[in-house]
Amino acid sequence: MELTNKFLFFLALTLMTLASCGGDDNDGCDNQVMQGGIDGQAFTLGDGRAVVDDNTIKLDFYGAGETFPDDICSGVSSQNVRIFGTLQSAEVGRTELNLDFSSPETSQTLTLFNPDGSLNIIASDGFIEITAITETEVIGFLKADGGGEDVVCGTFTLTNCR
Numbered sequence: 442m443e444l445t446n447k448f449l450f451f452l453a454l455t456l457m458t459l460a461s462c463g464g465d466d467n468d469g470c471d472n473q474v475m476q477g478g479i480d481g482q483a484f485t486l487g488d489g490r491a492v493v494d495d496n497t498i499k500l501d502f503y504g505a506g507e508t509f510p511d512d513i514c515s516g517v518s519s520q521n522v523r524i525f526g527t528l529q530s531a532e533v534g535r536t537e538l539n540l541d542f543s544s545p546e547t548s549q550t551l552t553l554f555n556p557d558g559s560l561n562i563i564a565s566d567g568f569i570e571i572t573a574i575t576e577t578e579v580i581g582f583l584k585a586d587g588g589g590e591d592v593v594c595g596t597f598t599l600t601n602c603r
Contacts, residue, residue, distance in 0.1 A: 471570075528569065536571075
């Protein structure tokens with residue numbers, strides 16, 4: 442009987458250990474508003490827009506503090522740090538960021554831009570996950586890592602400018 446109890450104890454311990462493995466693949470980016478740092482400046486999402494067509498989604502994320510037009514689809518003249526990029530799929534799902542010079546068609550990056558230094562920081566580590574595409578919005582979360590202090594992480598809801 443004692444051997445059975447020990448076996449059951451170790452079986453339960455093993456199952457609990459295995460269940461706790463894997464962790465959160467989202468790095469906590471799915472439960473906070475998009476924020477981080479770009480070229481030494483703080484970034485918190487203020488607004489943004491997406492243009493969805495049959496094959497791609499063009500994304501523009503603008504920081505808080507911008508003055509936005511009533512119709513963000515008409516354009517924004519950004520004077521602050523911002524993020525932009527194009528996803529190679531116009532579908533709900535997760536895209537891993539990567540930069541592969543030998544296979545550029547499979548590369549996916551986002552650009553972290555600081556107009557003060559005109560510096561494009563290419564985020565090639567992280568991910569972007571689109572969780573919903575409606576007639577009016579594109580919703581998701583991301584982690585864009587350009588190295589060092591240049592990391593932005595969090596949720597977003599963008600105006601769909603179809």
